Amino acid sequence: MSRLKKNYERSFFYRFKKWVEGEYDPFDGKLEIKNTNRVKKELANHTQNPMEVFYQEEEEEIEHATEEGLKWYQKIYKIVSVVICLSIISVLLITVSYLPKIGNPDNPDNNEVSKRYIEKGLEETGATNIVSGMILDYRAFDTFGESNVLFIAACCVLILLRYDFGGKDSANLKKINAEANDRIYEPKNDVILQRVAFVLVPMIIIFGIYVILNGHLSPGGGFSGGAIIGAGLILYLNAFGFKKTERFFSQKTFKWTVFSSLTFYCLAKSYSFYTGANHMESGIPLGTAGNILSSGLILPLNICVGLVVACTMYAFYVMFRKGGF
Amino acid sequence: MELFKIILLLFLIICAIFTSFSKNLLTSIIIYMAYSLIMSIIWILLKSPDLAITEAAVGAGVTSVLFFVTLKKINAVKGDQTDEQIEEKL
Numbered sequence: 001m002s003r004l005k006k007n008y009e010r011s012f013f014y015r016f017k018k019w020v021e022g023e024y025d026p027f028d029g030k031l032e033i034k035n036t037n038r039v040k041k042e043l044a045n046h047t048q049n050p051m052e053v054f055y056q057e058e059e060e061e062i063e064h065a066t067e068e069g070l071k072w073y074q075k076i077y078k079i080v081s082v083v084i085c086l087s088i089i090s091v092l093l094i095t096v097s098y099l100p101k102i103g104n105p106d107n108p109d110n111n112e113v114s115k116r117y118i119e120k121g122l123e124e125t126g127a128t129n130i131v132s133g134m135i136l137d138y139r140a141f142d143t144f145g146e147s148n149v150l151f152i153a154a155c156c157v158l159i160l161l162r163y164d165f166g167g168k169d170s171a172n173l174k175k176i177n178a179e180a181n182d183r184i185y186e187p188k189n190d191v192i193l194q195r196v197a198f199v200l201v202p203m204i205i206i207f208g209i210y211v212i213l214n215g216h217l218s219p220g221g222g223f224s225g226g227a228i229i230g231a232g233l234i235l236y237l238n239a240f241g242f243k244k245t246e247r248f249f250s251q252k253t254f255k256w257t258v259f260s261s262l263t264f265y266c267l268a269k270s271y272s273f274y275t276g277a278n279h280m281e282s283g284i285p286l287g288t289a290g291n292i293l294s295s296g297l298i299l300p301l302n303i304c305v306g307l308v309v310a311c312t313m314y315a316f317y318v319m320f321r322k323g324g325f
Numbered sequence: 326m327e328l329f330k331i332i333l334l335l336f337l338i339i340c341a342i343f344t345s346f347s348k349n350l351l352t353s354i355i356i357y358m359a360y361s362l363i364m365s366i367i368w369i370l371l372k373s374p375d376l377a378i379t380e381a382a383v384g385a386g387v388t389s390v391l392f393f394v395t396l397k398k399i400n401a402v403k404g405d406q407t408d409e410q411i412e413e414k415l
Contacts, residue, residue, distance in 0.1 A: 219374035
């Protein structure tokens with residue numbers, strides 16, 4: 001029986017379990033760590049009896065030996081790291097020198113895919129901005145993945161930084177106070193900042209809306225417009241504090257806006273992919289190219305992506321600042 | 326125009342080097358913001374205004390703001406008072 005137990009204690013799973021529970025550190029006593037106590041010990045030596053000094057000197061000899069090994073190890077470490085760095089740089093540079101020349105008509109990127117995008121893009125998607133037509137029509141599935149990645153990133157930040165206002169022990173209270181202080185001092189009542197924000201924030205947000213709505217006509221689109229609106233919201237928050245923004249933007253707003261825009265994106269694109277794959281008429285009018293209300297699904301999809309990006313940017317800032325909404 | 330491009334690229338390299346070599350974290354973030362702005366001008370010269378707008382909004386704006394907030398959270402900004410110090414003053 002005892003033998004069994006010993007075997008269990010030596011097993012990998014037992015050690016792993018101990019490590020998970022925090023009782024056992026696999027690097028304890030095995031890592032080489034610089035000794036900083038040596039100088040202190042030398043100072044303390046003068047006041048101790050000779051027998052102890054003898055023992056300590058013996059100890060120090062051993063320490064000295066390991067320290068020399070450590071110095072040697074550090075030198076090798078530096079040299080090896082420089083060599084690895086240089087070799088990676090040279091490999092990358094050699095690879096770059098093998099790339100084809102920019103603007104060469106025989107380059108592999110000048111194939112039938114880009115030719116079709118450029119020639120038939122306006123006709124098939126109805127968007128004057130080819131980039132928009134590409135990312136929200138031909139490759140809308142990629143953009144859907146990107147918006148989902150943003151949403152998942154916001155969820156991860158929420159899990160990591162969210163502050164639990166539930167418990168009432170002393171450490172928790174201290175944390176609550178610290179967070180509350182952070183919030184109280186948020187509007188620093190800086191007159192210059194408030195005046196500048198008063199003028200700039202409406203202009204920034206209107207510019208962001210313009211960039212989103214004209215995504216299919218001019219450079220821009222959902223992602224850049226959403227980032228601009230998010231930056232404007234952050235400026236507003238910095239100038240006027242959390243109390244003002246909480247009136248129109250809470251966790252519920254964030255949740256429902258992101259959820260509904262992602263769902264709408266998913267449903268709209270599923271519909272158009274389904275009809276397109278089965279060679280059916282989708283029934284979405286493309287309109288005349290150049291108008292605001294044209295190019296089918298691109299405009300609503302741009303609005304969806306813009307909403308997701310703006311909400312995520314703002315949520316990142318709020319969670320870094322306050323640990324929750 | 327060619328000279329302008331060369332100057333921009335030189336500034337880009339200088340900014341990239343000094344972002345990693347500056348001792349103060351706040352300085353390195355501000356240099357990184359300058360890097361993003363130069364990069365957005367280069368995107369315009371390369372005729373991709375979509376990327377330029379995104380770079381200016383995300384690279385120079387939101388990312389740097391998030392870096393600043395993180396520095397403030399870990400009290401790494403030099404000369405910046407912690408909340409307790411402000412409380413003592415009040």
